[in-house]
Amino acid sequence: MEDRFGRRINYLRVSVTDRCNLRCLYCMPPEGVTAKPREEILRLEEILRVAQVALQLGITRFRLTGGEPLLRKGVISLIRSLALLPGVEDLAVTTNGTLLARLGRQLLDTGVKRVNVSLDTLNPDKFRRITRGGDFRQVWDGIVEALKLGFQPVKINTVALRDYNGGEWVDFARLTLEYPLHVRFIELMPVGTSWKLAGGSFVPCGEVQSAIEQELGELRPVADLQGGGPAKYYALPGAKGTIGFIHAMSGHFCASCNRLRLTADGKIRPCLHDQHEVDIRSAIRSGAGDEELKALFYQALALKPASCHAAMDASSSGSGRGMCQIGG
């Protein structure tokens, strides 16, 4: 599929649940988000149906996200079915890692080869603070298990937050010397309203890169790692892993955007930062055929903006769905 700006769209981010077992302060409000009633959430077979239609349209890469995707009942069997669909070239999961030690083996057996794990601090107390109660050890054990099992690449997503992990960027970078981990620093984005709690901690990736280079020497650019995302990758001399930067705010990458999103409640969302959505759930439930569902994808494609400068302005008030409801 190609959109009206000539961008090739071949990637669908699928949010399989709006629930999460953490409440990261920039993603969720302190009281959590009221989960949608179960009947509003796409059933597993409905997600598969959407994926089958997407494949017919040339979407070949899929990422499961959420909320916390590994919390969704039946997610392993969903992933196994997705992996078996003809034409799927890339299937990956973005997770907070809390269930990875437990489910890693089953996940690998589905055919998924790579995982992205979110981790914003290496300090258990800070981790508890940022995630409002999470256990650092669970996530770290999950990451170690993923490496042991042979997931490749294992990427770490770290939102750069001056007041919360400002002293740790170099420690994260050092991880790539010791482990074949790919640490990506992400700029905080104004999505929903919760990000505002951490808004004052926004740091551009350039500053993180300078801090790392000052301490550990120049970062050399490396070829893109396996993936379909916007990160730019670098490495330290002799490192086993890489360091990536996702300049979502300071140098956005909309001109090469390749993706659509499917929310847990069955809406195709053309852009992370734009409130437009196309309801595919109602169509599926009223018995629409593949051609009608394809038409909804084209409708979403037509709504895809060239970029979202206004919404991505850090001074934006933020509204609409939060990251945990869109899937990042």
Ligand SMILES: Nc1nc2c(ncn2[C@@H]2O[C@H](COP(=O)(O)OP(=O)(O)OP(=O)(O)O)[C@@H](O)[C@H]2O)c(=O)[nH]1
């Ligand atoms: N602005 C913007 N941010 C995005 C987009 N896609 C992913 N991100 C952000 O990038 C961060 C990492 O996303 P991941 O779920 O790990 O996915 P990815 O980086 O696309 O994955 P790879 O395929 O491994 O490259 C998250 O904070 C996302 O919100 C996008 O299209 N636009």
Ligand SMILES: C[S@@+](CC[C@H](N)C(=O)[O-])C[C@H]1O[C@@H](n2cnc3c(N)ncnc32)[C@H](O)[C@@H]1O
């Ligand atoms: C919404 S989470 C969903 C998947 C899973 N629960 C996890 O944390 O990996 C996906 C990604 O979005 C990132 N994220 C959430 N809110 C963000 C924000 N306001 N700005 C930048 N990244 C954000 C998280 O750090 C995570 O890496």
Ligand code: SF4
């Ligand atoms: S970033 Fe992921 S783990 Fe943290 S609250 Fe949001 S959905 Fe949950």
Ligand code: SF4
């Ligand atoms: S902000 Fe929207 S257009 Fe830009 S890269 Fe993200 S999803 Fe694509």
